[in-house]
Amino acid sequence: MKDYSIYILAAYSFCFLSLILLIFLSKIYLSKSEKKLNEIDKNG
Amino acid sequence: MKNIFINPGQLNKLSEFLSPWLAIISFIFLIFGLWLSFFYSPIDYQQGNAVRILYIHAPSAWLSMLIYSFLAINSFFGLVFGHVTAFTLARAAAPIGLTFTAICLVTGSVWGKPMWGTWWVWDARLTSVLVLFFFYIGYIIFLKSFSDFTKGEKFSSILSIIGIVNLPIIKFSVDYWNTLHQPASISKFSSPSIHIDMLIPLIVMFLSFLFLFLYILILRFQAELIIRKININNMKFYKDS
């Protein structure tokens, strides 16, 4: 039976890197929107 | 109970409470699932250890379809009843579904190269999943392409409801047509054509991804709610001036 470790590594790393990126971007999105809201509250 | 679905503020409060729990549950399932898929799961009699790709491929494929149904149902309620919560949930779900569809396509491709002998073929299953991917992209682009965000919401909701006809095509493509992609292994509950030692990691990984989806959904829901507030504020500002 052949060893497919490289393919497994590629698949898992793509999967988890993209999920981590998604969480990271979502967190940034949330903090940015909160900042914006605070600015508006201060000004208006 | 009914109020939770109509009043976004209540869901927002609930989500603040739920968020850490969902993250913890997802993480526990993930660690357990990874251990199962790398150490507990036996190798397959034909695929060898390439079967381990299945444990992320199949759950992300299920989720990509589940999230799309969630998106379309929320769009429907948003359109018909005008619920802010439904629209916001749909908005929040779209990028997550897009990511899971991308994971499904890429991991499938990486599995296909050594197993089938090709990265990609244009058979009914692979093509219909690619169409699902484009529906997600279309939904997100439609959302952002109107200066009046409620208009964008309406158009993209209609698009997502149209896209729901694609889901049964994805599901049954492997049964109706000759495809390179194999038919479903777990369609029959009494005796799935997958060994129990491979079924357990599959289900644990699915649960992990499911809770991860809920966690990110809540995160994005909070953000989208704030953005909506800002947008409405801006619109009032322009109306007044």
Add this chain to the structure above:
Amino acid sequence: MKSIKMVRRRKKIYRIISLLLIISISLFLIIYALRDNVIFFYSPSEVREKVAKKEIIDGSLIRLGGLVQENSFLRNNKSQIFFVITDYKKEISVVYSGILPDLFEEGQGVIAEGFLRINENSMKFPEKFSLKKNDFYFEAQTILAKHDENYMPPEVADALEMEMNDND
């Protein structure tokens, strides 16, 4: 006041349902019209049927799918590969020179992409294929292995096979 809202809602629901209906009906018609094109490969029986109807002729580029017949695989010294694709009703001999995917095995599913050729004595198949003159064979350009939906550890597969042999 409330009733106007309800009527509007109902109208919206009807609109959405009719939209979905129209789209699914038109999609169904499109798929029905293109049913031959949606199919990824033909089985040997279908190919023979289509050859009889002249829908597939000598030199047609098609995909042929089925199982690799047991004890049919042969490799000659020019690294040409010969085997038979069968659907247990009809079979077609295949010639191929190239890399085989890892899942390729006798008794396993396979899809060959290439040209259908009429045998005009130019192609020498090994003797055991007993290809008659003017019968057709398949000249494959690419071979894809088709995986089935069964997943199990090797020990279980061995046990199953033993059981099968016992029953015979």
